[in-house]
Amino acid sequence: MTEVYIYDHVRTPRGRGKKDGSLHEVPSVRLAAKTLEAIRDRNGLDTANVDDIIMGCVDPVMDAGAVIPKAAAFEAGYSTKAPGMQISRFCASGLDAVNFAAGKVAAGSDEIVIAGGVESMSRVGMGMSGGSWYMDPSVNFPGYFMPQGVSADLIATKYGFSRDDVDAYAVESQKRAAHAWEKGYFKNSVIPVKDQNGLVILDRDEHMRPDTNMQGLASLNPSFQMPGEMGGFEAVGIQAHPEVERINYVHHAGNSSGIVDGAAAVLVGSKAGGQTMGLKPRARIKAFANIGSDPALMLTGPVDVTEKLLKKTGMSIFDIDLFELNEAFAAVVLRYLQAFEIDHAKMNVNGGAIAMGHPLGATGAMILGTVLDELERRDLNTALVTLCIGAGMGTATVIERV
Secondary structure, three states: OOOOEEEEEEEOOOEEOOOOOOOOOOOHHHHHHHHHHHHHHHHOOOHHHOOEEEEEOOOOOHHHOOOHHHHHHHHHOOOOOOOOEEEOEOEOHHHHHHHHHHHHHHOOOOOEEEEEEEEEOOOOOOOOOOOHHHHOHHHHOOOOOOOHHHHHHHHHHHHOOOHHHHHHHHHHHHHHHHHHHHHOOOOOOEOOEEOOOOOEEEOOOOOOOOOOOHHHHHOOOOOOHHHHHOOOHHHHHHHHOOOOOOOOOOOOHHHEOOOEEEEEEEEEEOHHHHHHHOOOOOEEEEEEEEEEOOOOOOOOHHHHHHHHHHHHHOOOHHHOOEEEEOOOEHHHHHHHHHHHOOOHHHEOEOEOHHHHOOOOOOHHHHHHHHHHHHHHHHOOOEEEEEEEEOOOEEEEEEEEEO
C-alpha cells in the first residue's frame, strides 16, 4: 500500500453557534471555501491536480446541502477538475474524511486529496437533517436511543465520576485553551475569517470562558435531568445497564462541548503527489479504524476503537506520545483516561471542545491538526486522535511525524 502523508492543515476560528455569534453571517459553503483558499495559497497548489475534496458535514441541509465541498471549490476559485464529496459519521465526520482520503491515496487511486469538514450550527441547527435513529421506534428501541447528555451522565454514574470530577476537568480545559492562545500555539493554523471587503470577522475562538472556576460551574443546573427523568430516557439507560440503580446527573453547559461554527481542511497525499506539488510532508498517517460500541453508553467508542487500533498496529498505549479526544462531555475523556491509565498531561494538552467548541462535521480534522502542531512544538513523534460518535461508534487515527 502507498504511504500517506499529511502536508498541511488549517482551520477557521470557532464562532459561537448562535445568531449573535460572529460567524453566523457566513454560510457553511463560505467557511469551507476559506479553508480551501488557505490550503491552496499556503502551498501554491495547482488545483487541477487535486484528485478529490472530501468534507464531513453532519447536517448537510439548507445552505449546507448539495455536496458542499464541490460548492466550496467553486466559491474558492478551484479548477473545475477538482471533484468533491461529503460524508457523515456524526461527530467523527471530519476525521473520517481524512481517513477516507488516506484510504484512497493508500489504494493508489488518488495522489493529492484535501479532506476536512464544516458545520455552521448557528445557521443549521443540530439534528435538522432528521433521521430514523431519532424518530423510528423500530430503530431507536433496539439502539437504546436517548439524548447524548443522558448517555454521558450514564457513563459518569457507571464509572464513578462525580459532579466535582467533571467540573474540574472542564476548568482545566478552559485553562489549557486560554494558555495555548496566549502563547500563540494556534497562530500558524487558524486562519482569520474575513468579509467581502477584507475586514476580519473573527480570528480567535469565540466560545472560550477562561475565567471559568469551580464555584461558577457549581451554580449551573444539570442539563439532562429533565429529559432523563421526565422524558423516560433514564429508564432506557437502566434497562440497558441494570447495574445502575439511578443516573446521577452531572453534565451541564459548562462541562459539555460548545455549539459553534467552523471549518477545517487537511492536505494529504502520496510521496509522489507531494513531490509533484513541491510539498514537504509533516506526518504520516500510520493507521485508522472504526468500531461500533455500546449504544446506550453511546460515547465510550473511543476506548473500544483504540483497543482495536492498537491491536491492529501491534502498538501499546505507551507508544503514544500525545492523545486528542474530542471533549463531547467531560465524562467521555475521564472514562478514556481511566480505561488506559493515561496521564492527563498527555491528553488534550491545549484544551478541547468544552472550552473552544465542537463544530460537528469539522472537529475531527481540527483536532488532528492541533495534535500535529503540538507534536512538532514538543519534538515528539506519535499521536492518537479519536472521537465518540452518536448511536454508539468510535473512530481513531494514529499519526507519526516524518
